[in-house]
Amino acid sequence: MRRHQAIKDSFLENRIFLSRTVVLFILMLLLISGLIARLIYLQVAGHSRYHGMATNNRIKVTSVPPTRGIIYDKNGLILAENLPSYSLEIIPEQIDDMDDTLLRLQLALAIPEEKIESFKKHRKRYKHFDSIPLLMQLSNTDVARFAVLRHTFPGVDIHARLIRHYPYAELTAHVVGYVGRINEQEIKVIPAAEYRSIHTIGKIGVERAYEDVLRGHAGYSEIETNAQGKPINELGKIEPIPGADVYLTLDVALQKVAYDALAEYNGAVVALDLETGGVLVQVSKASFNPNLFVSGISHTDYNALNSSKNKPLFDRVLRGQYPPGSTLKPFIGLAGLEYKITNMHQTLFCPGYYQLPNKSHKYRDWKKWGHGKVNSDIAITQSCDVYFYDLSLALGIDKISSFLHKFGFGQRTGIDLKGEKSGLLPSREWKRVNREQAWFQGETLITGIGQGFTQVTPLQLARATATLAKQGQIVTPYIAERIIDEGREIEVKHPAQKNIQLKPKNVQDIIGAMVHVVHSPRGTAKRIAKGIDYQIAGKTGTAQVYTVKQDEEYNEQDIAFNMRDHALFIAFAPANNPKIAVAVIAEHGSHGSSVAAPIAAAVIKQYLAEKSGLLDEYPAKQSRKHE
Structure with a gap:
């Protein structure tokens, strides 16, 4: 059988081969071009980026912490x-x-x-x-x-x-x-x-x-x-x-005097330098060890602090809000003089209680048998509640609220620290907005003796006391005196001082009555005057923790410690040329005269002794006597 062989088409085969060669050549050109383009990009256009990445693989940039400034x-x-x-x-x-x-x-x-x-x-x-x-x-x-x-x-x-x-x-x-x-x-x-x-x-x-x-x-x-x-x-x-290093106005030696003088009481002590407004003492007690927090406090330690009945983590100076009690009376008395509602000679008989017209409710005086015939001076010296009930009613809540606002009550002091509370200065409008109720005359009476809705912080009370001592020059407290940054002092701006327009004689009359609180034989704080050759102007106060019913009698010995009144005292000295103002609140101390006043006296005596170059030490505690 004969085989037939297919005839080859040489031209077609050559053409196909040539076409494939051209395609491969073009593909190779494209690949080479892409490779060249990539090399150009990597070595020219992307040089900075990839050099940086390569460097980062070899070099680590780490932060170096600064040294914190000293206080x-x-x-x-x-x-x-x-x-x-x-x-x-x-x-x-x-x-x-x-x-x-x-x-x-x-x-x-x-x-x-x-x-x-x-x-x-x-x-x-x-x-x-x-x-x-x-x-x-x-x-x-x-x-x-x-x-x-x-x-x-x-x-x-x-x-x-x-x-x-x-x-x-x-x-x-x-x-x-x-x-x-x-x-x-x-x-x-x-x-x-x-x-x-x-x-x-x-x-x-x-x-x-x-x-x-x-x-x-x-x-x-x-x-x-x-x-x-x-x-x-x-x-x-x-x-x-x-x-930078920060230098404070605080005097830590004086701080210790105040802290130790509080003894077993929790509370707050604030002292202001009346020449500058700087805070000399800012004690809040109970306290805690801040070193526990630096590297992370344990749950056990934190729970112990947080659950303590003494509330050591609570800053009483900036955030504690207390009724001012009778420490408000000098300001109410000054309001009466400024508004010409009364004068220093006008008298009132105090039988130990006060009644509103046509009302049976008796607003009691701390001295249940009464003070007898009193004027403004005697009322402040002996802390007569009845006198201030009557004066407050004559003033009315609108005048009281407006006048106390000038002294900074119900406002933050503006100290250069964070977290300060503003306290509470009640008014007719405040009650309408916050309680949706009308204002009653009885509320005016208790406002006039520092009870009711009124709340102050210890720092706020110290500022008001300092402003009174400066005869209306508003003292704005501050804590940072100087900042030193690498040997260069940075200016610390302190608020400009403002003034309340007051009649100098009225202020002097009130200050004179506050001097009698300490230096008069019948003054409520007479015991702290012992051993000093200058005059302290002060005012004792007690603030109720709970309200005693009309038919009940307050018996300190029968009341649990945590339900007893707070003890307060405000003061400045020397009275004729004030250098320091102090406010003290001793929680559940019961009596401003026997508990709070000696604490303030210890601070004042130590400070003025240091100022005069003396080294005498003064007792921080003295025997008890009611406000």
Whole structure:
């Protein structure tokens, strides 16, 4: 059988081959062009970006924390300082199994579970190459124990840090404040770049109010690393700028006198320098140790403070609101003179109670058998309630509210600290808006003796007392006197002083009556005048914690301690040339004369002794006597 062979088409085959060759050539040109374009982009157009990325793989830029500024009292004593300490820190990017590392550390160093949980929560705000503290203030034992195990914990190391310390602890806790770990709410509002390497922030007091000044500015360090990310060499460094130092008006020695004089009582003492408005004393008691908060307070310690019946975390000076009691009477008396409702010679008979016309209810005087015939001077000297019931009714709530407002009642003082309360100055309009009720005459009466709706803070009461001492020159308290930044003083602006228009004779008459409170044989605070050769102008007060019914009698011995009246006293001295004004509130102290007045006297005597170069010490406690 004969086979037939197909005839080849050479031309067609050559054409197909040539077409495929051209296509492949074009494809090769395109690929080569793309490669050339990519090389040009990488080496020219994208040079900066990829050079930076390569550099970042080799060089780590880390923040360097600044040194926090020091806080001093007016005499240069340190109230807040930085002490060297060791902290156990972790760099997450150098750890393969974080949970395993934390578990082994916990077992090796007996780390509380709450510290582990706190670390997990706080690490979210840091970058993976940041060094994040797990434990602060390590003991020498812990440092030695970890040193033995260090080779088994890559990415974990001990660093020397400066940690905040408060040498006076409870004595200055509320006014100086403290720093603590930055929380989630604070993270949302603080400048992230400034706090990259800073783990704490001012929480209360001066530490919070002057955070921006005290904090300083972070620096940066460029560290060369190997392929495993371990540091090899420091290539460059921008030094951090330390925080400025803050000098306060506070006199810590005088602060201790006031704190100790309060003795077993909780309460507040505020003293103002009448020449400047600076706060000399700002005591809130009960208090706490602020050093507990610096590196993270334990749940046990915090719960103990938070649940204490003494409320040590509560700042009574700025946030405590109390009825002013009879300490309001000099201001009501001055209102009566200014509005010409009464004069210093006009008298009234006090039978021990007061009744509104056609009313059976008796508004009692603290002296149940009465004071007899009294005028304005005697009424302030002996703290006659009946006189001020009658005067308040004649004034009316509108005049009372308007006049007291001029002295700063019902308003924040404007001190350079945060968290201040404004107290409460009642008025006809206030009650209508807040209680949806009309104002009653009986409420005017009790307002005139510092009871009812009226609420004041100790700082507010001290400011009003200082303004009276300065005869109407409004004193705005402040705490920061000077700020020193790298040897250069930064100006601290204090509010301009304003004046209340008052008749000098009226003010002098009221001050004269307040002098009689201390120096008259029948004055309610006569016992504190012993041993001084100058005059103190003062006013005692008691503030009811609960209301005694009409048919009941107040018997201090039968009442639980926490239901007893608060004891108050306001004063300034010397009366003829005032240098210092003081306000004292002793919670459940019952009597302003025997409890609060000696506390104020201890502060005044110590301060004026220091001013005159004397070194005498004066007793802080004296025998009890009713207001």
